[in-house]
Structure formats: structure tokens, C-alpha cells
Amino acid sequence: MTKLTVEPRDCAACPIRHNAVCARCEADELEILEGIKTYRNYEAGEPIVFSGDDMEFVASVVTGVASLSQGLEDGRTQMVGLLLPADFLGRPGRRTAAYDVVAVSPLTLCCFRRGPFEELLNSTPHIGQRLLEMTLDELDAAREWMLILGRKTAREKIASLLSILARREASLRQATLTREASFTLPLTREAMADYLGLTLETVSRQISALKRDGVIRLQGTRGIEVPDFERLLAETGDDADGGPLI
Amino acid sequence: MTKLTVEPRDCAACPIRHNAVCARCEADELEILEGIKTYRNYEAGEPIVFSGDDMEFVASVVTGVASLSQGLEDGRTQMVGLLLPADFLGRPGRRTAAYDVVAVSPLTLCCFRRGPFEELLNSTPHIGQRLLEMTLDELDAAREWMLILGRKTAREKIASLLSILARREASLRQATLTREASFTLPLTREAMADYLGLTLETVSRQISALKRDGVIRLQGTRGIEVPDFERLLAETGDDADGGPLI
DNA sequence: CGTCTCGTTGACGACCTTCAAAGGGCGTGG
DNA sequence: CCACGCCCTTTGAAGGTCGTCAACGAGACG
Structure with a gap:
């Protein structure tokens, strides 16, 4: 500490x-x-x-x-x-x-x-200009998040979080999103639950379900592999084209 | 149109x-x-x-x-x-x-x-300065809203929305909040449901419940009377002091 | 090897949604 | 003026999703 x-x-x-x-x-x-x-x-x-x-x-x-x-x-x-x-x-x-x-x-x-x-x-x-721009971006992100919290099912919430993290991971590496992606979860199950308005048990169950259905693969508990990113996106419930901010 | x-x-x-x-x-x-x-x-x-x-x-x-x-x-x-x-x-x-x-x-x-x-x-x-200030305020409001969407029960959601609307109503009139308040809902039940991540039936049921319990009184379907604002706040589930933005 | 934290899985129940029907309020038209 | 229809709202019954409680497993660390 x-x-x-x-x-x-x-x-x-x-x-x-x-x-x-x-x-x-x-x-x-x-x-x-x-x-x-x-x-x-x-x-x-x-x-x-x-x-x-x-x-x-x-x-x-x-x-x-x-x-x-x-x-x-x-x-x-x-x-x-x-x-x-x-x-x-x-x-x-x-x-x-x-x-x-x-x-x-x-x-x-x-x-x-x-x-x-x-x-x-x-x-x-x-x-000030840059701070305004960043704050507007955060507001957009908060609003996408509100849609997740208010209207998505547990499975859709998990899929959405994974796709958001995959996107940010890619943009940090300045890479473009390919068909397959893999990254390390920066969050515990409890933090994911806290993010998504769920309990950690539900998070764990839905991750298991996505794995069982072949949408993701796990490397340990934190490593996520996405064999087909389109498939993951289809699980988010989002409108096909509009999509969340790129 | x-x-x-x-x-x-x-x-x-x-x-x-x-x-x-x-x-x-x-x-x-x-x-x-x-x-x-x-x-x-x-x-x-x-x-x-x-x-x-x-x-x-x-x-x-x-x-x-x-x-x-x-x-x-x-x-x-x-x-x-x-x-x-x-x-x-x-x-x-x-x-x-x-x-x-x-x-x-x-x-x-x-x-x-x-x-x-x-x-x-x-x-x-x-x-630009004013726009930054307004955007930061909106971001705060969005975050309060996220807590409502993610963690509150239907009853708490309704109480929260009513308290937010009562506060804004008062600030528009430049009045201070008194023990009792009354205002007109600017939203239909469906719009309230859309705001709170609920169905309109649940909204209607919870408003009826708050009325039955004496937390609010109705004048028609849009007129809301709050006999004891503290009582309404207690129904929001919010932390007593911190409270949402004033 | 024991303990602690983190994660998984199961059983059960509560809360909210879904589906359905009926009750007001209001404007239009007879 | 009243009847009718439309929209918004209320209320009921049934079912599903997710939360709660509980037990167990896995890995890290001393």
C-alpha cells in the first residue's frame, strides 16, 4: 500500500x-x-x-x-x-x-x-479544447454503457464488454481489428460484474456459456481468445451497422 | 408534423x-x-x-x-x-x-x-469554457443514471426519477426544495420506462405502489404531489448524505 | 501443506417481463 | 349532446432471467 x-x-x-x-x-x-x-x-x-x-x-x-x-x-x-x-x-x-x-x-x-x-x-x-473533446468522448461511452445496463441481457452484456475491451486493446497497440483477436482481461469477475450491473456468479456463468458455445476460448481465467470477431459482435445485440464508436 | x-x-x-x-x-x-x-x-x-x-x-x-x-x-x-x-x-x-x-x-x-x-x-x-462545464455536468448526470440503471430496483428507479424531476422543476423556477413538492410529469409512462430500463407496465405498477403507500399522490396521470420529500428520498436507495448533484 | 483469494457450478426463489384484457380521458363526428 | 374510437394507463396471471445462498475447485504464497 x-x-x-x-x-x-x-x-x-x-x-x-x-x-x-x-x-x-x-x-x-x-x-x-x-x-x-x-x-x-x-x-x-x-x-x-x-x-x-x-x-x-x-x-x-x-x-x-x-x-x-x-x-x-x-x-x-x-x-x-x-x-x-x-x-x-x-x-x-x-x-x-x-x-x-x-x-x-x-x-x-x-x-x-x-x-x-x-x-x-x-x-x-x-x-481546454482537448479536454472538451475527451469529455465528449467519455459522454458517448457513458451513453453506450447506459444502453448495455438498461436493455441488454446478461449474455449480451458480457459479449459487449469483451468487444469493447478487444477494441481498446487493438487501438492501444495501434493495430486494426482482425477476424480473430486475443487479449488479457484487465478486470476480475467481480469488477466485470460491477461494470455490467450483474453479480459475479452471473458473469462467470455467462462466460462459461460463451465458451461452451465456441464464441470465445479461455487461456487461464484472464486470457480471452476470439476466433471470430463478427460472431462475438452478433452476440452483443447491437444494431449491425451503427455499431458502437470505433 | x-x-x-x-x-x-x-x-x-x-x-x-x-x-x-x-x-x-x-x-x-x-x-x-x-x-x-x-x-x-x-x-x-x-x-x-x-x-x-x-x-x-x-x-x-x-x-x-x-x-x-x-x-x-x-x-x-x-x-x-x-x-x-x-x-x-x-x-x-x-x-x-x-x-x-x-x-x-x-x-x-x-x-x-x-x-x-x-x-x-x-x-x-x-x-468553449461554458460548453466544457455543461458537458462535465452531463457526464455526472449520466453516471448517476448508470447507477440507477445498473443497481436499483424498479421501485427505487421510479423514486429516483421523481426526485430528479422534482429537483429540476424547482431549479427551473429558481425555487428551493421544500418539504412538500408538486409538479407535472413531462414524460409518458412509456418514456419513463425507456429512461429507467423498465417496461411501461412495471412503471405503472410501481407508481401505483408508491401511491398506495402514501409516498406520492396523483392528480390525474401526470400530476405528482410529494407530501414529504425526505420520504421520497428514502425510497431512492441513495446514500443519505452524498446524494445526487444538487 | 495450509490458507487466502479468485473463479466455477448448482439449487432455489424473487423480481421483473410478457401476454392479455379492461378502464379512463379526450377529440372527432354523427 | 352523446357516441365512438384512439391513446394512454392500469391491473392481472404466468413464466423466465437473474440474484441469493452454498459448496467446491484452482492457483499463489508463505
């Missing part, structure tokens, strides 16, 4: 340089950012902030996966955001966290002190 | 002047906006755009209610956005609609031609 603060690295060599909130920054703007940034590392399962906490920073995910969750009085919880590399954490203009944030896998954040970051947001248009 | 184009009115007299995307604009910026805006009216139930359509404008809702919906192959649909007065319709930088948009009640839009609006977005920071 140790929070390690690493020395800032060079932005030019950053793996998320061209996708994160700083994507459109010029050299001089990057220089300012370098001055206010710090890296933080978290272990899998480690909480980052709790809902209601004061957040003294905003951040970009450099590597790893984090989740945003909301809960009800009696302990039921729903994941409402899944942050992958390049995604942005925190809301400019609001100091208190609205969600519980947890590192799902080993995680590295590039943290910016709130005050200077918000000044930069006002003084240079590039960061 | 007639689409009436009304002469532009004076921005200074606009009912949503201080809440819409133009909220932070100076007099000179408003003047530019006045030059590219048009009003359009729609009847209740009238479609505005279909997913995949080319959208030549973006718009602010002036009066009335519109919904954004997504559908599955077999006809199941899920509402993914509810646009009330001052809310923004359309995404800068994307010409094709990602959702079906329908007027839920009689509706007036203040439409801006896409090209000039996007130029303005780049040339003046006030519009």
Missing part, C-alpha cells in the same frame, strides 16, 4: 503524449506542464480517493487501469467509469471527488497540481 | 440566457450568435433527427423536453439523454447524429449553423 512518487520523466518520451489531455500542447506549454507534474504509482486494488475527499490534483492515466464507482446505502456498487491509459481523472473547478476511485491494476498517474493546471486551462486554449 | 421557423428573438430577453451555452458571452459575442441562429418548433412526439443523419446545426433547448435514444437490433430502446431548457444538442466536430432525438413535449430549439458556431468556438474562449 505504498504510494511511490517517481521523478518526472520527459514528456517527449511519454507513451500517452499524443492521446492525453496534453495532446495538442506546444513545446512551451509542455514545459509549463513538466513543472507542475508528479508521477504516482498504485498497486492493484489500492484506493486512490474516496467520494467526498478533497482532491488536490487532477491527473492522466499513464499505464494501468482505474475505476470510478458509486454506491448505494446498503452496499450495492456500480462502476461508472473505467480509466485506461491517456484518460483524464478529476474535474477542473471541483475540489471534492464525486466517486470512489480505485486502481484496478498496477497504475501510474501523471498528476498536476490543481491550481496551476486550472490557470493553464484558462490561459491556453489547447488544453 | 410541421416544422415552423420563427424569426430570431432578442437574446437579452431569452429565458435561458444565463444557463445555456451562451451564458458567459459578452454583448459583442451575442451579436454574432444572433446572426447565425434560427428558432425551430416541434410538436410532442415529433422526431428531430435520426441516428446517422447529417446534422447541419447544433442547438439549445429554449422550452420543452427532448430525448436522446439508442436502440438494439430487435427494437429494444434505451433513453440516454433527457434535454431540458438550456441543455445543448449536438456535438461540435461531428456532423452525423449519434442518437435518435425526439421532442417529448412541444419544443423550441435555438439552432446555430454548424460552421459559424465552430468558428466561434475556436475564436472566443467563453463558449
Whole structure:
């Protein structure tokens, strides 16, 4: 549970340089950012902030996966955001966290002190423009997710999650989707259940069913092989053409 | 099904002047906006755009209610956005609609031609800043909605929707929430079901149950009276303090 | 080798959907 | 003015999907 603060690295060599909130920054703007940034590392399962906490920073995910969750009085919880590399954490203009944030896998954040970051947001248009674009993308993703939560069956939910993860995996590697795909699940069964509004038992059962029906193959519990991606897509229930965002 | 184009009115007299995307604009910026805006009216139930359509404008809702919906192959649909007065319709930088948009009640839009609006977005920071703020608010609302869709029971879903509508009703009138509240539902049972990921029969049954239990009273089918707002909140299942956005 | 976490599988029951029918409210037309 | 039809809503009965409770299996680690 140790929070390690690493020395800032060079932005030019950053793996998320061209996708994160700083994507459109010029050299001089990057220089300012370098001055206010710090890296933080978290272990899998480690909480980052709790809902209601004061957040003294905003951040970009450099590597790893984090989740945003909301809960009800009696302990039921729903994941409402899944942050992958390049995604942005925190809301400019609001100091208190609205969600519980947890590192799902080993995680590295590039943290910016709130005050200077918000000044930069006002003084240079590039960061605000990029943040708007990213926020609109997240809103689209949230709306696709709402369709999954509200109207899909358990089997369709699992198929949808797998296809989303396969797509993101491919785009991180800058590869195009081929007929067959394989990737490692970054989530436990419980986290998948939390994402999909199911119980972990139902998740496990439906994964077994998809495997039994030949839609996927398993390598251990986390390795997923998709022999025919079209077949998986057919299981999502989605409209053929429109399809989720590419 | 007639689409009436009304002469532009004076921005200074606009009912949503201080809440819409133009909220932070100076007099000179408003003047530019006045030059590219048009009003359009729609009847209740009238479609505005279909997913995949080319959208030549973006718009602010002036009066009335519109919904954004997504559908599955077999006809199941899920509402993914509810646009009330001052809310923004359309995404800068994307010409094709990602959702079906329908007027839920009689509706007036203040439409801006896409090209000039996007130029303005780049040339003046006030519009972009406000749009970012509104988009972040929508993202928060979408996440609260995801918790409702994924984890709440039918009864809790209905109570949540009623409390959200009561809150918005109060904020539109600039009133503070009192112990008792009353408002008119802007949605049919079917639209409520679409919002909550339920069937209209379940919606009807749960409204009857809340009425039987004295949580609400009905005036006709659309009029809702809440004798004790705390009692309604207790039915939402939400964490007592955190509570949804105010 | 024991323990702990994560995952799988089974039995049962609750909640919600599906299918069906009937009850208002309102406008149109006789 | 009343009757009729249409749409929205309510209510009932039956069935299916998924949640709950429980037991067991597999791999990691000390």
C-alpha cells in the first residue's frame, strides 16, 4: 500500500503524449506542464480517493487501469467509469471527488497540481479544447454503457464488454481489428460484474456459456481468445451497422 | 408534423440566457450568435433527427423536453439523454447524429449553423469554457443514471426519477426544495420506462405502489404531489448524505 | 501443506417481463 | 349532446432471467 512518487520523466518520451489531455500542447506549454507534474504509482486494488475527499490534483492515466464507482446505502456498487491509459481523472473547478476511485491494476498517474493546471486551462486554449473533446468522448461511452445496463441481457452484456475491451486493446497497440483477436482481461469477475450491473456468479456463468458455445476460448481465467470477431459482435445485440464508436 | 421557423428573438430577453451555452458571452459575442441562429418548433412526439443523419446545426433547448435514444437490433430502446431548457444538442466536430432525438413535449430549439458556431468556438474562449462545464455536468448526470440503471430496483428507479424531476422543476423556477413538492410529469409512462430500463407496465405498477403507500399522490396521470420529500428520498436507495448533484 | 483469494457450478426463489384484457380521458363526428 | 374510437394507463396471471445462498475447485504464497 505504498504510494511511490517517481521523478518526472520527459514528456517527449511519454507513451500517452499524443492521446492525453496534453495532446495538442506546444513545446512551451509542455514545459509549463513538466513543472507542475508528479508521477504516482498504485498497486492493484489500492484506493486512490474516496467520494467526498478533497482532491488536490487532477491527473492522466499513464499505464494501468482505474475505476470510478458509486454506491448505494446498503452496499450495492456500480462502476461508472473505467480509466485506461491517456484518460483524464478529476474535474477542473471541483475540489471534492464525486466517486470512489480505485486502481484496478498496477497504475501510474501523471498528476498536476490543481491550481496551476486550472490557470493553464484558462490561459491556453489547447488544453481546454482537448479536454472538451475527451469529455465528449467519455459522454458517448457513458451513453453506450447506459444502453448495455438498461436493455441488454446478461449474455449480451458480457459479449459487449469483451468487444469493447478487444477494441481498446487493438487501438492501444495501434493495430486494426482482425477476424480473430486475443487479449488479457484487465478486470476480475467481480469488477466485470460491477461494470455490467450483474453479480459475479452471473458473469462467470455467462462466460462459461460463451465458451461452451465456441464464441470465445479461455487461456487461464484472464486470457480471452476470439476466433471470430463478427460472431462475438452478433452476440452483443447491437444494431449491425451503427455499431458502437470505433 | 410541421416544422415552423420563427424569426430570431432578442437574446437579452431569452429565458435561458444565463444557463445555456451562451451564458458567459459578452454583448459583442451575442451579436454574432444572433446572426447565425434560427428558432425551430416541434410538436410532442415529433422526431428531430435520426441516428446517422447529417446534422447541419447544433442547438439549445429554449422550452420543452427532448430525448436522446439508442436502440438494439430487435427494437429494444434505451433513453440516454433527457434535454431540458438550456441543455445543448449536438456535438461540435461531428456532423452525423449519434442518437435518435425526439421532442417529448412541444419544443423550441435555438439552432446555430454548424460552421459559424465552430468558428466561434475556436475564436472566443467563453463558449468553449461554458460548453466544457455543461458537458462535465452531463457526464455526472449520466453516471448517476448508470447507477440507477445498473443497481436499483424498479421501485427505487421510479423514486429516483421523481426526485430528479422534482429537483429540476424547482431549479427551473429558481425555487428551493421544500418539504412538500408538486409538479407535472413531462414524460409518458412509456418514456419513463425507456429512461429507467423498465417496461411501461412495471412503471405503472410501481407508481401505483408508491401511491398506495402514501409516498406520492396523483392528480390525474401526470400530476405528482410529494407530501414529504425526505420520504421520497428514502425510497431512492441513495446514500443519505452524498446524494445526487444538487 | 495450509490458507487466502479468485473463479466455477448448482439449487432455489424473487423480481421483473410478457401476454392479455379492461378502464379512463379526450377529440372527432354523427 | 352523446357516441365512438384512439391513446394512454392500469391491473392481472404466468413464466423466465437473474440474484441469493452454498459448496467446491484452482492457483499463489508463505
